[in-house]
Amino acid sequence: MNTIRIAVAGPRGRMGVEALRLIERTPHFQLVAAVDRTNGGKLISDIDGLPSLAAPIYEDLNVCLSEVQVDVLLDLTTPEIGKNHVYIALEHGVRSVIGTTGFTEQELRDLEAAAKEKGVGTIIAPNFAIGAILMMKFAQMAAKYFQDVEIIELHHDQKLDAPSGTAVKTVDLIRSVREPKKQGHPNESEQLQGARGAEVDGIHIHSVRLPGLIAHQEVLFGGDGQMLTVRHDSFNRVSFMSGVQLAVETVMKVDGLVYGLENIVD
Ligand SMILES: NC(=O)C1=CN([C@@H]2O[C@H](COP(=O)(O)OP(=O)(O)OC[C@H]3O[C@@H](n4cnc5c(N)ncnc54)[C@H](O)[C@@H]3O)[C@@H](O)[C@H]2O)C=CC1
Ligand SMILES: O=C(O)C1=N[C@H](C(=O)O)C[C@H](O)C1
Numbered sequence: 376m377n378t379i380r381i382a383v384a385g386p387r388g389r390m391g392v393e394a395l396r397l398i399e400r401t402p403h404f405q406l407v408a409a410v411d412r413t414n415g416g417k418l419i420s421d422i423d424g425l426p427s428l429a430a431p432i433y434e435d436l437n438v439c440l441s442e443v444q445v446d447v448l449l450d451l452t453t454p455e456i457g458k459n460h461v462y463i464a465l466e467h468g469v470r471s472v473i474g475t476t477g478f479t480e481q482e483l484r485d486l487e488a489a490a491k492e493k494g495v496g497t498i499i500a501p502n503f504a505i506g507a508i509l510m511m512k513f514a515q516m517a518a519k520y521f522q523d524v525e526i527i528e529l530h531h532d533q534k535l536d537a538p539s540g541t542a543v544k545t546v547d548l549i550r551s552v553r554e555p556k557k558q559g560h561p562n563e564s565e566q567l568q569g570a571r572g573a574e575v576d577g578i579h580i581h582s583v584r585l586p587g588l589i590a591h592q593e594v595l596f597g598g599d600g601q602m603l604t605v606r607h608d609s610f611n612r613v614s615f616m617s618g619v620q621l622a623v624e625t626v627m628k629v630d631g632l633v634y635g636l637e638n639i640v641d
Contacts, residue, residue: 376403376624377403378403378404378405379403379404379405379446379447379623379624379627380405380407380444380445380446380447381398381404381405381406381445381446381447381448381449381623382408382409382410382436382439382440382443382445382447382448382449383395383398383406383408383409383410383449383451384409384410384436384448384450384451384452384456384457385410385411385451385452385453385456385475386409386410386411386419386422386425386432387411387414387422387425388451388452389533389612390451390474390612390615391451392424392425393612393613393615393616394449394451394616394619395419395425395426395428396426396616397616397619397620398428399426399428401620404620404623406419406428406430407430407443407444407445408430408431408432408433408439408445409430409431409432409433410432410433410434410435410436410439410460411432411433411434412434413434414432415432415433415435416431416432417431417432418430418431418432419432431443436448436459436460436463436464437463437467440463440464440467440469441467445469446469446470446627447469447470447471447472447623447626447627448460448464448469448470448471448472449471449472449474449619449623450471450472450473450474450475451474452475453475453477453535454475454476454477454478454535454536455477456475457473457475457476457477457478458475458477458478458482460473460475461473461486461499462486462489464495464497465489465490465495465497468493468495469495470495470626470627471495471497471498471626472497472498472500472622472623473497473498473499473500474500474503474619474622476501476536476539476540476541476543477535477536477540478499478540483499483634486499486632487631487632490631490632491630491631491632494630494631495630495631496626496627496628496629496630496631496633497626497631497632497633498622498625498626498629498632498633498634498636498639499632499633499634499635500618500619500622500635500636501539501540501541501543501544501635502540502541502544502590502615502618502636503615503616503617503618503619503622503636504590504607504609504614504615504618505617505640506607506609506614507541507590507592507607507609508618508635508636508637508640509607510545510592510594510605510606511541511544511545511548511635511637512637513605514545514548514549514594514605515548515549515551517594517596517603517605518549518552518553518596519552519553520596520598521596521597521598521603522553522554522556523556523558523596523597523598524549524553524558524578524594524595524596524597525558525572525579525580525581525594525595525597526538526542526545526546526578526580526581526592526593526594526595527581527583527592527593527595528541528542528580528581528582528583528591528592528593529582529583529584529585529588529590529591529592529593530582530583530584530588530589530590530591531584531585531586531587531588531589531590532585532586532588534584537582537584538573538580538582539582539590539592541590541592542580542582544634544635545592545594546576546578546580547635548635548637549578549594550575550576550578553576555576556576556577557577558577558578558579559571559579589608589609589610589611589612590608590609591606591607591608591609592606592607593605593606594606618636621636621639621640622636622639625639
């Protein structure tokens with residue numbers, strides 16, 4: 376397999392560090408640069424706690440992509456930064472894998488159009504964990520038979536976006552097979568604002584943020600005298616890495632935007 380030259384944005388983050396370890400142990404991956412909020416001019420190996428990789432750190436993705444030959448940008452930053460980075464990569468004709476979450480439906484549509492126009496492979500993966508992808512697919516299957524569904528997503532308390540990218544993607548998949556339906560009592564009202572969570576086409580989404588959690592989601596389906604729960608738990612961030620590897624390998628072969636690893640997992 377040809378070597379894939381990767382730049383990681385967000386190398387000191389919880390996901391970024393794991394991604395550096397993945398690159399270090401994967402023979403056909405090479406870290407050629409990193410983009411950080413600080414530490415410009417240093418090497419990754421200069422930073423305490425990071426793998427000993429001699430890749431230069433940039434504070435500006437534009438400069439990085441002008442100076443370094445990069446095959447794939449792997450973005451694991453924050454919602455605002457990730458959205459900028461994907462467009463900068465497109466301008467440079469560089470493929471990207473975006474693990475960063477927080478994209479709205481409109482932003483995804485705009486990005487799809489931009490990636491198509493540029494003809495540059497781009498993967499947005501709201502969740503890299505294979506189990507989470509299956510959980511979403513199982514939920515999509517179940518939604519054909521159960522129209523009443525609520526999502527509870529649970530994450531660590533440092534997460535910036537709510538609902539999670541996984542919950543947004545799950546709703547997207549369920550909506551593809553389920554007609555909009557108002558759930559609950561027709562006259563229900565919230566005595567406390569937010570008590571019923573967020574709502575899309577009648578699907579309620581509840582976001583829990585607590586220290587100690589990593590990434591978890593339950594999709595609850597209710598029917599006459601029965602309930603089906605589909606649940607996935609990530610207990611560490613290694614759980615995401617096989618999906619990161621698959622996305623980086625696959626983005627080398629696709630044109631335009633792929634939104635969600637369920638589109639590339641057989
Ligand atoms: N797709 C998936 O499977 C997963 C996605 N995520 C998403 O990935 C993103 C990162 O998550 P975590 O690693 O937990 O967050 P984190 O907060 O630990 O890391 C984010 C990193 O981005 C860096 N950063 C901020 N501004 C930057 C800039 N201008 N340039 C370069 N780096 C910058 C921060 O310094 C920080 O090190 C989030 O959006 C999260 O929702 C997280 C886990 C799994
Ligand atoms: O911020 C996180 O941690 C996670 N973010 C992604 C999301 O928003 O769904 C994926 C996973 O749930 C972990």
